[in-house]
Amino acid sequence: MTAALHPPASACPACAVAPAALEVAGAQEAQPGEIVLSLPTIHCAACIAKVEGGLARHEGVNAVRVNLTLKRATIDAAPDVTASDMIEALAALGYEAHELDAGALSATATDRAGRDLLMRLAVAGFASMNVMLLSVAVWSGAEDATRDMFHWISAAIALPAIAFSGQPFFRNAWAALRAGRLNMDVPITLAILLAVGTSLWETALSGHHAYFDAALTLTFFLLAGRYLDHRTRAIARSAAEELTALEVPRAWLLEDGTEREVPVAQLRAGDLIVVRPGGRMPVDGEIEAGVSELDRALLTGETLPVFAGPGQAVSAGEMNLTGPLTVRATAVGRDTSLHRMADLVAVAESGRANYTSLADKAAKLYAPGVHILSALAFLGWYLATFDMRTALNIAAAVLIITCPCALGLAVPAVTTAASGRLFRRGMLIKDGTALERLAEVDTVVFDKTGTLTTGTPVLMGLDQIDTREAGIALALAMGSAHPLSRAIVQAGQAAGIAPASVSEIEEVPGYGTRGIWQGQVVRLGRASWVGAVPLAVTASYLQVGEGAPISLQFEDRLRDGAADTVAQFIARGFEVYLISGDSAPSVEAMAERLGITRWMAETLPADKAARVAALGEAGCRVLMVGDGLNDTAALAAAHVSISPASALDAARVASDMVLLGSDLGVLAEASAIAKSATRRIRENFRIATVYNLVAVPLAVAGLATPLIAALAMSSSSIIVSLNALRLRGGRG
Amino acid sequence: MNILVYLIPVSLFLGGIGLVAFIYTVRSNQYDDPEGDSRRILSDEWDDRPKP
Numbered sequence: 001m002t003a004a005l006h007p008p009a010s011a012c013p014a015c016a017v018a019p020a021a022l023e024v025a026g027a028q029e030a031q032p033g034e035i036v037l038s039l040p041t042i043h044c045a046a047c048i049a050k051v052e053g054g055l056a057r058h059e060g061v062n063a064v065r066v067n068l069t070l071k072r073a074t075i076d077a078a079p080d081v082t083a084s085d086m087i088e089a090l091a092a093l094g095y096e097a098h099e100l101d102a103g104a105l106s107a108t109a110t111d112r113a114g115r116d117l118l119m120r121l122a123v124a125g126f127a128s129m130n131v132m133l134l135s136v137a138v139w140s141g142a143e144d145a146t147r148d149m150f151h152w153i154s155a156a157i158a159l160p161a162i163a164f165s166g167q168p169f170f171r172n173a174w175a176a177l178r179a180g181r182l183n184m185d186v187p188i189t190l191a192i193l194l195a196v197g198t199s200l201w202e203t204a205l206s207g208h209h210a211y212f213d214a215a216l217t218l219t220f221f222l223l224a225g226r227y228l229d230h231r232t233r234a235i236a237r238s239a240a241e242e243l244t245a246l247e248v249p250r251a252w253l254l255e256d257g258t259e260r261e262v263p264v265a266q267l268r269a270g271d272l273i274v275v276r277p278g279g280r281m282p283v284d285g286e287i288e289a290g291v292s293e294l295d296r297a298l299l300t301g302e303t304l305p306v307f308a309g310p311g312q313a314v315s316a317g318e319m320n321l322t323g324p325l326t327v328r329a330t331a332v333g334r335d336t337s338l339h340r341m342a343d344l345v346a347v348a349e350s351g352r353a354n355y356t357s358l359a360d361k362a363a364k365l366y367a368p369g370v371h372i373l374s375a376l377a378f379l380g381w382y383l384a385t386f387d388m389r390t391a392l393n394i395a396a397a398v399l400i401i402t403c404p405c406a407l408g409l410a411v412p413a414v415t416t417a418a419s420g421r422l423f424r425r426g427m428l429i430k431d432g433t434a435l436e437r438l439a440e441v442d443t444v445v446f447d448k449t450g451t452l453t454t455g456t457p458v459l460m461g462l463d464q465i466d467t468r469e470a471g472i473a474l475a476l477a478m479g480s481a482h483p484l485s486r487a488i489v490q491a492g493q494a495a496g497i498a499p500a501s502v503s504e505i506e507e508v509p510g511y512g513t514r515g516i517w518q519g520q521v522v523r524l525g526r527a528s529w530v531g532a533v534p535l536a537v538t539a540s541y542l543q544v545g546e547g548a549p550i551s552l553q554f555e556d557r558l559r560d561g562a563a564d565t566v567a568q569f570i571a572r573g574f575e576v577y578l579i580s581g582d583s584a585p586s587v588e589a590m591a592e593r594l595g596i597t598r599w600m601a602e603t604l605p606a607d608k609a610a611r612v613a614a615l616g617e618a619g620c621r622v623l624m625v626g627d628g629l630n631d632t633a634a635l636a637a638a639h640v641s642i643s644p645a646s647a648l649d650a651a652r653v654a655s656d657m658v659l660l661g662s663d664l665g666v667l668a669e670a671s672a673i674a675k676s677a678t679r680r681i682r683e684n685f686r687i688a689t690v691y692n693l694v695a696v697p698l699a700v701a702g703l704a705t706p707l708i709a710a711l712a713m714s715s716s717s718i719i720v721s722l723n724a725l726r727l728r729g730g731r732g
Numbered sequence: 733m734n735i736l737v738y739l740i741p742v743s744l745f746l747g748g749i750g751l752v753a754f755i756y757t758v759r760s761n762q763y764d765d766p767e768g769d770s771r772r773i774l775s776d777e778w779d780d781r782p783k784p
Contacts, residue, residue, distance in 0.1 A: 045771035068768030069765045118758055119758060122751060122758075
């Protein structure tokens with residue numbers, strides 16, 4: 001243990017314990033050779049036993065521990081055991097598992113801060129209960145020597161407890177004062193210190209009133225608010241981290257004719273990289289060898305796959321569809337187009353940084369007011385009585401009474417309740433002020449591909465195609481893993497079509513599939529390959545022998561709840577826009593289908609951001625919902641933004657909230673919950689103000705005994721918390 | 733009132749036990765997996781050699 005780990009000296013039992021807690025927490029950080037898996041489907045005691053027992057039997061595994069709350073398994077295994085072995089073993093047991101990047105999970109660090117707060121909360125709670133009991137004796141009439149003894153014992157408990165528990169406030173207040181600012185913690189610190197100081201003085205002079213209990217209760221309630229706030233953030237952060245950790249960045253490096261799996265961070269410009277079908281481009285580069293098709297939906301919003309051949313430039317984030325490609329890297333890591341988008345995001349974000357939360361607004365009014373009031377009370381009483389002791393007592397009483405117990409709880413209690421409720425519905429709130437901003441929204445901008453739609457195509461008008469040709473298309477489609485082929489297979493099987501007997505089926509990467517049917521060559525693929533005139537919509541073309549090609553048209557499948565959500569937003573008077581990078585006909589068709597009157601197609605990322613910014617300048621509060629890289633700048637420019645969990649990492653980072661499920665239906669509900677949460681926060685501020693209006697005159701008049709202070713403070717805090725808890729229920 | 737000489741230390745001591753017990757539970761990671769722990773107790777499998 002190093003000296004640097006010790007907390008500042010104080011004389012309570014918990015202080016001796018806290019450094020040890022730090023050490024324990026430090027020892028838990030991810031070890032090399034430790035595998036962390038996400039197990040989304042475990043849910044019961046039997047699952048725990050099955051997973052732990054099943055993996056422990058595996059060769060080389062030392063220990064397995066399942067955490068059901070986080071739905072994770074931590075495996076301590078020999079270095080030669082890989083995560084994919086474990087995932088296979090779990091698949092055999094019937095559980096879906098995903099590898100988590102242990103480095104991206106920094107939950108331990110936040111956990112340590114949470115533990116620290118919890119420890120301080122426990123000490124404050126313990127001390128305030130004890131001192132409160134002693135105070136009850138004083139209030140009920142203990143006198144002379146007994147009262148003095150009770151006061152001294154209270155002091156002995158309160159001083160070390162406050163020195164330990166109050167540290168978060170003292171540190172924040174000191175930081176603010178040094179920067180020449182006032183924050184909520186300055187009046188808190190002043191109240192606590194003044195209360196303890198005058199109480200000590202009173203006790204030394206065997207006076208009647210000591211505020212040790214008030215100072216401790218204050219610390220306890222405020223720490224409770226801090227802890228709630230911290231927990232809400234920690235839960236959101238750990239869930240967001242898990243989403244990031246799910247994408248373990250690996251690439252296949254081609255070196256001297258052999259392929260090797262390496263972390264993306266190790267790639268250099270000039271490296272040759274193999275990208276298999278279904279894989280994402282890890283870098284920007286140029287195609288050296290191979291022919292395939294690329295899905296750029298996440299980058300540009302285009303649903304139509306584009307042809308890819310040697311010499312063509314590719315960007316990080318594009319998905320390779322049909323054939324294996326060898327790519328020579330031209331830009332890696334920070335230099336890729338994926339990361340250059342971050343600059344655009346930084347510019348767009350600067351506007352939002354000016355947002356002042358309700359709590360900050362309240363603090364700005366409140367902090368100077370309290371100081372002035374207390375100073376006036378002190379001056380008034382001093383000039384009236386020329387008695388330093390009375391004047392100081394009154395000033396302390398004013399500070400304690402006005403101290404923002406209720407204010408400190410008003411916001412965290414509400415956001416905890418609201419974000420807990422949204423989290424259960426599958427909505428993750430990443431930013432503290434996002435709920436307040438969501439409540440102000442009057443305009444909603446949707447992206448099309450991947451947001452309103454799932455990004456998977458669905459075959460349209462199968463019943464208009466001849467059964468014979470449908471059978472051939474089905475047979476050819478079954479020989480390919482291309483998303484369009486899979487859509488044909490799905491639709492064909494659902495319609496009960498039997499595949500025709502096509503022989504010699506082979507996939508021509510980048511073009512399509514071909515085979516022999518009754519002596520004739522049959523082909524299914526791109527328009528140019530089968531000699532068809534390309535249509536504006538996503539389509540695949542079938543040619544039988546030398547006959548005229550027929551087209552199979554696809555439509556992007558709507559996300560669950562998308563139509564409802566849009567309809568609800570329109571019905572509630574929101575302005576709804578559809579802005580997409582896709583071609584005009586498909587955007588128009590989607591807008592018509594959902595009843596959206598304002599739409600824009602073929603927009604570039606900068607156009608989207610500019611459009612959203614223009615809406616903002618026109619006075620609209622914009623909610624942007626998007627998932628692609630082309631949406632990132634727009635997400636950051638909007639007043640508040642939401643992205644689905646399937647979005648690119650960059651888009652999730654830029655947005656304030658993440659939709660964990662695939663159902664969009666939560667959006668409308670989230671906006672309603674945000675509205676009622678903001679209403680509760682305002683109500684809570686009003687309750688706190690009314691309480692101050694009643695109690696402050698009493699304090700200034702010198703009528704606030706420790707008993708009155710204790711009652712007023714506790715009751716206002718409890719009322720505020722109960723008001724916040726109303727959000728948890730169904731009515732909101 | 734002499735009884736106070738015993739009662740106050742006794743009450744402080746009892747409260748202190750609670751505090752120390754709470755700190756012990758926090759330190760030994762007993763709040764890491766509340767849901768899992770509440771189900772493990774129902775498991776039929778006897779854990780004769782609990783891991784340290």
